Amino acid sequence: MTPHVRTAHTAELSTPTLRAIRGLLGLAEHDWDHTLGGLHTLVWDSDGDRLIAHGAVVQRRLIHAGRALRTGYIEALGVHPDHRGRGHGRTVTGVLERVIAAAYDLGALSARPGTAPYWQDRGWQQWQGRTWALTPMGIARTEEWDGTVHILPGQVPLDVTGELVCDWRDGDIW
Numbered sequence: 001m002t003p004h005v006r007t008a009h010t011a012e013l014s015t016p017t018l019r020a021i022r023g024l025l026g027l028a029e030h031d032w033d034h035t036l037g038g039l040h041t042l043v044w045d046s047d048g049d050r051l052i053a054h055g056a057v058v059q060r061r062l063i064h065a066g067r068a069l070r071t072g073y074i075e076a077l078g079v080h081p082d083h084r085g086r087g088h089g090r091t092v093t094g095v096l097e098r099v100i101a102a103a104y105d106l107g108a109l110s111a112r113p114g115t116a117p118y119w120q121d122r123g124w125q126q127w128q129g130r131t132w133a134l135t136p137m138g139i140a141r142t143e144e145w146d147g148t149v150h151i152l153p154g155q156v157p158l159d160v161t162g163e164l165v166c167d168w169r170d171g172d173i174w
Contacts, residue, residue, distance in 0.1 A: 001045075001046035003043045004045075005092075008042075009039055010035070010056075017051075021051065029171075030169075031075075035058065035076045038057055039057050039099055040056045043088045052083040053079040053080065053088035054092065055076060056077075058073050058075055062167070065162060067156070069105040072103060074100075074108075077093065097122070106151050106152060111150050123152060126149070127147075127149040128161045131165075131174065133174075134167055
């Protein structure tokens with residue numbers, strides 16, 4: 001039984017589908033808001049009635065070496081516990097990586113503890129430099145996020161030991 005994979009913008013998703021995504025991931029309000037307006041990849045069971053995996057890519061601006069970079073930022077990647085270990089997360093990630101490669105200067109995400117090897121095996125690089133955020137009060141250090149940020153390089157040369165600044169948003173900044 002082959003699962004069904006669908007990719008769609010938030011505006012194309014029905015209210016029940018949006019509820020299914022939020023239910024699958026158990027996202028807090030701010031984290032849920034981070035997915036809205038993005039391109040979502042969903043994996044449904046073969047009957048099409050149960051969401052088993054999800055991930056979204058949203059546009060953000062990161063600043064590195066004096067340049068603002070259009071960034072495809074991965075958010076809300078998750079697989080239902082009953083369906084883990086079957087490649088659904090890799091399927092979603094692969095689709096999102098193709099979107100990033102085609103439309104953005106680079107990809108970025110904040111990796112959960114213990115997931116760095118997964119991302120590194122896929123070609124993502126852990127950001128080694130210091131992280132910052134453009135806040136309403138000005139540029140502020142985000143040292144609590146140092147070591148969690150990973151990037152998928154594109155055509156723009158990057159120094160992963162340099163400084164990286166993200167745009168402002170409520171909730172988890174990275």
